[in-house]
Each structure stands twice: as structure tokens, then as C-alpha cells.
Amino acid sequence: MGTFEYFDHTADMGMRIEAENLAELFTQSALGMFNLIVPMDQFKPEDALDVLLEASNVEELLWRWLRELHYLFSTQKIVFKKFEYKDLTEKMVWATCWGEYFDPEKHSSEREVKAVTHHGFQVLKNGGGWNAEVIFDI
Amino acid sequence: MSQAMESIPLQKIDECRWEIPKSYNSGMRVPGLIFADEKLLAKIRGDQSLKQVANVAHLPGIVRYSLAMPDIHWGYGFPIGGVAATDPDEGGVISPGGVGYDINCGVRLVRTNLTEAEVRPRLRDLIRQLFNRIPCGVGQSGVIRVNREEGRKLLVQGSQWAVQKGFGVPEDLEHTEGRGVLEGADPDAVSNRAYERGHDQLGTLGSGNHFLEVQVVDRIFDDPIATVLGLRENQITVMIHSGSRGFGYQICDDFLETTRRALEKYHIQVPDIQLACTPVNSPEGQRYLGAMRAAANYAWNNRQCLLHLARQVFEKFFGRSWQELGMHLIYDVAHNIAKFERYKVNGKEKMLCIHRKGATRAFPPGHPELPKDYQKIGQPVIVPGDMGRNSYCLIGTAQAMDETFGTSCHGAGRAMSRGAAIREARGRSIEKELEAKGIIVIARGQKGIAEEQPAAYKDVNEVVDVMHRAGVARKVVRMRPIGVIKG
Numbered sequence: 001m002g003t004f005e006y007f008d009h010t011a012d013m014g015m016r017i018e019a020e021n022l023a024e025l026f027t028q029s030a031l032g033m034f035n036l037i038v039p040m041d042q043f044k045p046e047d048a049l050d051v052l053l054e055a056s057n058v059e060e061l062l063w064r065w066l067r068e069l070h071y072l073f074s075t076q077k078i079v080f081k082k083f084e085y086k087d088l089t090e091k092m093v094w095a096t097c098w099g100e101y102f103d104p105e106k107h108s109s110e111r112e113v114k115a116v117t118h119h120g121f122q123v124l125k126n127g128g129g130w131n132a133e134v135i136f137d138i
Numbered sequence: 139m140s141q142a143m144e145s146i147p148l149q150k151i152d153e154c155r156w157e158i159p160k161s162y163n164s165g166m167r168v169p170g171l172i173f174a175d176e177k178l179l180a181k182i183r184g185d186q187s188l189k190q191v192a193n194v195a196h197l198p199g200i201v202r203y204s205l206a207m208p209d210i211h212w213g214y215g216f217p218i219g220g221v222a223a224t225d226p227d228e229g230g231v232i233s234p235g236g237v238g239y240d241i242n243c244g245v246r247l248v249r250t251n252l253t254e255a256e257v258r259p260r261l262r263d264l265i266r267q268l269f270n271r272i273p274c275g276v277g278q279s280g281v282i283r284v285n286r287e288e289g290r291k292l293l294v295q296g297s298q299w300a301v302q303k304g305f306g307v308p309e310d311l312e313h314t315e316g317r318g319v320l321e322g323a324d325p326d327a328v329s330n331r332a333y334e335r336g337h338d339q340l341g342t343l344g345s346g347n348h349f350l351e352v353q354v355v356d357r358i359f360d361d362p363i364a365t366v367l368g369l370r371e372n373q374i375t376v377m378i379h380s381g382s383r384g385f386g387y388q389i390c391d392d393f394l395e396t397t398r399r400a401l402e403k404y405h406i407q408v409p410d411i412q413l414a415c416t417p418v419n420s421p422e423g424q425r426y427l428g429a430m431r432a433a434a435n436y437a438w439n440n441r442q443c444l445l446h447l448a449r450q451v452f453e454k455f456f457g458r459s460w461q462e463l464g465m466h467l468i469y470d471v472a473h474n475i476a477k478f479e480r481y482k483v484n485g486k487e488k489m490l491c492i493h494r495k496g497a498t499r500a501f502p503p504g505h506p507e508l509p510k511d512y513q514k515i516g517q518p519v520i521v522p523g524d525m526g527r528n529s530y531c532l533i534g535t536a537q538a539m540d541e542t543f544g545t546s547c548h549g550a551g552r553a554m555s556r557g558a559a560i561r562e563a564r565g566r567s568i569e570k571e572l573e574a575k576g577i578i579v580i581a582r583g584q585k586g587i588a589e590e591q592p593a594a595y596k597d598v599n600e601v602v603d604v605m606h607r608a609g610v611a612r613k614v615v616r617m618r619p620i621g622v623i624k625g
Contacts, residue, residue, distance in 0.1 A: 008555035008556070008557040011213070011218065011555075011556070013556055067391070071335075074334075074335045074384050077277045109275055110584055111625075112276050115239050117412070118214075119215070138346050138556065
């Protein structure tokens with residue numbers, strides 16, 4: 001199983017991911033981002049959207065992935081918590097993302113994430129696994 | 139994988155000024171100039187903001203100095219509290235990172251003719267009413283919806299649009315920086331994603347450091363100027379801090395990508411990819427400026443709508459019209475913006491592109507941009523502090539025009555990361571601690587109060603002291619919060 005943890009950045013939030021494979025890298029990154037915005041235990045994987053993205057390398061692809069999920073949350077207010085990958089390489093992700101629509105009357109929240117930044121963004125292959133770092137603008 | 143801290147050489151100029159010499163790094167085109175005293179400097183050295191001041195000095199066309207205000211802290215590319223002027227005639231660039239994600243995040247100060255004694259007995263109820271009426275926090279939609287056609291109008295017209303719709307009066311425009319509009323907005327330069335993110339967020343506060351505060355004037359430093367502003371001791375004021383919401387965040391995000399590509403196209407070398415920039419006089423630069431101005435205009439509409447909602451709550455609560463309550467806008471300033479302004483460079487007047495990233499315009503008395511009633515005193519510079527201490531109204535000076543491209547500080551500046559603030563708050567109730575000091579705080583986000591606790595910020599009193607002593611902006615009035623709503 002992969003993990004995510006947060007690290008300090010003066011005004012914002014950093015996140016470090018350790019994963020054994022690409023699917024875990026993408027899943028943990030997404031869960032870590034949504035966990036900043038809302039307490040995740042209130043949400044169920046009951047609605048689904050497909051996300052298909054391409055990039056020239058894995059770093060760009062992970063960044064686009066987080067940016068896309070953040071955009072879907074910002075506009076459709078859906079919190080994703082389960083991911084099924086139909087295809088996943090270092091240059092392409094096609095996933096069915098399962099989650100629940102955020103309802104301010106029903107769900108509590110933590111904080112707004114303004115953006116997924118490029119500041120210090122990195123993805124490293126570590127033996128058979130993956131490490132990544134990302135900073136979110138809060 | 140985090141970067142190691144690097145010691146930056148600083149030359150002391152006087153008690154309030156420090157220089158990073160050009161010799162520190164061969165790519166620096168100008169020196170760095172930091173406004174701080176020894177005490178603040180010790181805190182500033184705790185993050186990488188000084189390195190960022192030096193990095194900004196690499197920007198093509200930068201004029202005179204890469205400037206830093208006493209509230210600087212670590213940002214993306216630019217430090218927050220950073221100021222840079224570039225000369226378009228000399229290949230000067232525009233950098234979306236020099237404005238930031240929250241384009242025209244800013245603050246407005248509103249006076250009332252209420253006193254603390256009148257408000258104190260019903261304070262909790264008042265703050266609750268404000269919290270219920272003003273959308274704040276994650277996923278909250280605004281009550282003011284506009285279609286795409288109206289949206290394009292407000293992006294071009296600035297807060298004049300809100301006033302025409304009845305969400306304010308013409309005098310509000312007079313007391314807003316640039317009359318609440320940046321000319322030259324281009325709605326066609328704005329992405330669909332930005333429109334989608336912005337369509338339901340007009341009149342919403344947001345979260346993070348955004349807030350609406352009910353305050354009390356607790357100290358007057360300059361009585362004649364305070365009198366012109368209509369401020370006296372024990373008077374209740376309202377302060378609103380918000381920006382362009384998802385609309386602006388998306389525009390910044392879009393153009394960080396555009397300008398990253400522009401670096402290669404225009405052969406620009408910067409030491410940090412988040413300083414991505416493009417010549418002002420390039421198609422990419424003009425497009426960013428058009429979109430950035432649209433976001434700035436969105437933000438002024440947002441704060442105007444928030445003021446409208448606050449006035450409505452006060453009217454209902456006190457059973458008097460806002461005019462009877464004396465709820466006049468003192469001034470509204472932008473904290474994150476790029477503007478074209480004229481300054482003398484080497485004896486010659488030049489039109490420069492001024493990036494203010496977490497910094498406030500601070501024009502002197504007599505400046506043609508100021509409204510008639512402030513011509514003799516100068517521009518009010520609104521500086522919010524943290525929710526436990528103070529906020530300030532300063533006034534702009536001629537010194538600022540000579541030294542900082544008419545710019546002052548914008549707040550207290552963070553001293554503690556969000557993670558550290560949460561650890562610090564463990565086992566405590568910041569809410570109760572503030573209540574014991576007579577401050578009622580209501581926040582929607584569960585972690586918001588801990589992350590935004592007073593100890594997470596530098597002392598705003600120390601920050602404005604440096605500006606005052608340096609002669610950049612002078613202290614006029616100090617407020618203390620008694621009620622706060624946060625996202």
C-alpha cells in the first residue's frame with residue numbers, strides 16, 4: 001500500500017507520497033489532496049466519472065492528474081475516493097474515479113485548495129516504487 | 139528532497155533597510171532591497187524568501203531593485219511581500235507568479251457610527267448573522283449569479299458593474315483603488331475553466347486567510363488624517379479580505395503554463411520555474427494582462443458584493459439603513475496585482491509594469507489617482523493583521539514613490555507553517571482562547587482556526603513599525619478585532 005504525508009511550507013501545504021507502483025502513486029496523490037479539502041470518511045464511492053489524460057512524462061502526467069481532479073472538484077464539487085485504472089502508463093492515465101458530490105448542508109470541510117503548484121513538484125522512481133512531492137496553494 | 143537552506147549575504151543600510159548585493163549571484167540584474175528590522179529579519183531568515191528576492195532580481199528588464207516588504211515570506215517564485223518593476227522598453231517581463239494565484243486578493247475597510255458599547259452585548263448574534271448570510275468556506279455558492287454575457291460585462295467594467303446592479307453606490311467606487319477597475323481586461327483571453335470555476339463564486343469569501351472582521355478602533359496615531367477618514371476611537375469598523383476566487387486561481391494556473399513555454403520561445407533564463415514570465419510586449423504577455431485584469435475586476439466586484447451583503451446584515455440586525463449606520467467604504471486596496479504606473483528612472487519618466495505580490499499601493503498626497511477627499515492626506519493603506527491582535531490603516535507617502543514604486547506592506551506575514559500551527563494548537567481551543575480575549579470567531583473549515591491562529595503570524599505591529607520608521611507609509615489608525623468569520 002502506498003502512503004501520503006504532509007510537510008510544512010510557510011503559507012501552504014506540501015505532500016509526500018510513497019508508492020509501490022504507479023496505480024498507488026496516482027491513488028494516494030489524489031486521496032492526499034482531497035483529504036486536505038474535506039474529512040474523507042464522510043464520503044462514499046457512489047458516483048463515477050472517467051478521466052483520460054496524456055503527458056510526455058510521468059511527472060507532467062501526475063501533475064495533470066491532480067489538476068484535473070481539483071478542477072472537477074472546483075466545478076462539479078465531487079470528492080473522489082476510489083480509482084479504477086483502465087489503463088495506466090508513465091504517459092497516459094485512464095481511470096474511473098468514484099466519489100460523492102459535496103453538499104455543504106451535509107458535509108463538513110477543512111480548507112480550500114487554490115491550486116496544485118509546480119513549486120518543488122517532483123516524481124522519482126525509487127527502485128521498484130515511486131516517490132513524489134507536491135505543494136498545494138492554500 | 140526538500141532544498142537545503144542557504145545563507146544569503148545581507149548588507150545593512152540602516153535600521154530598516156538591508157541589501158542583497160548584485161554580486162551574490164552573477165545572474166542578478168539589480169540588487170535586492172529588504173525592509174525589516176533585526177527582529178523581523180531573524181524570522182525572515184527562517185524560510186527561503188530572501189533567496190526568492192535574489193531570484194526575482196534575475197527578471198529581464200527589472201528596474202532598480204527587487205524589493206521586499208517587512209512581511210515577506212516564502213511564496214512560489216516571488217516571495218509574498220515582493221515588489222518588482224519592469225521596463226517594457228528594455229525587454230521587461232510580466233510574470234503571473236509576480237501577481238499570484240489569488241489575483242487582486244485585497245482588503246476593504248468600512249466605517250460605522252456604532253461604538254463597541256452598542257455592539258458588545260449582541261456581538262455573538264451579529265457574528266452568527268454575518269456567518270449565516272455571507273457564503274464562506276469550501277464548496278459554498280454565492281447568492282449573486284450571472285450568465286456568461288453579464289459575466290463578460292463585469293470583467294470589463296470592474297465594480298462599477300456591481301454598483302449599477304444596486305450592490306453599492308457611486309461613492310464606493312471613488313474609495314476603491316483605481317475606481318474598482320483595471321482598464322484593458324480581455325474576456326476572450328479567459329479560459330472556459332476559469333469561467334466555470336468563477337460562475338457561482340461572486341459574493342463569496344473563500345477560505346485560508348480570507349475573512350470578514352468586526353473591529354474596534356483602538357488607537358489613533360494621526361488625528362487630522364483619521365478625522366478625514368471619519369475614524370475615531372471606540373468606533374466599530376468592518377474589514378473584508380477576499381479576492382478573485384477560483385476564477386483568478388484558474389487564470390494564474392493557465393498562464394503559468396503559457397509563460398513556462400514562453401521562457402524557451404523568448405530565450406529567458408530564470409533560476410526558478412515558478413518565475414516563468416514573458417515580455418510585456420509579446421502576444422503571451424498581452425493575453426495574460428487581459429486575463430489578469432479581468433480577474434482583478436472580478437475581485438473588485440466580489441468585494442463590492444461582500445460589502446453589500448454585510449450592509450444588509452447590519453441593516454436587518456440594527457433596524458436602520460446602512461446610511462444611518464454610517465457604513466461608508468473608507469478604501470479598498472489590491473494586494474496581488476500588476477499595474478502600469480509612471481516613475482522616474484535615471485531622471486527620465488518611464489511607464490513601468492509594477493508587480494505587487496502581497497504588497498499594497500501607497501500613493502502620496504496630491505497623486506492624481508486619489509479621490510478628491512483624500513487628495514490632501516494621501517492613499518489609505520489597509521493592512522490586516524491576525525485575528526487576535528491588530529489591523530492598521532496607514533497612509534501613503536512621497537517617500538514610497540521615490541523608493542518602493544509607491545508600495546507598502548500588506549499584512550503581518552506568516553511566521554509559522556500551517557502544519558506547525560495545527561501541531562501548536564493540539565489540545566487547545568484557539569476559539570476559547572480568543573473568546574477569553576473578547577473575540578468571537580466562527581469558521582466553517584474545521585482546521586481553519588488552528589491554521590490561522592494569531593501565533594502563526596508575525597506581529598503586524600512590528601511590520602507596520604518598520605514601514606512607518608522607513609517613512610514608506612505612516613501609521614494613522616489601529617484596530618483590534620472583536621468578531622471574525624472565516625471560511
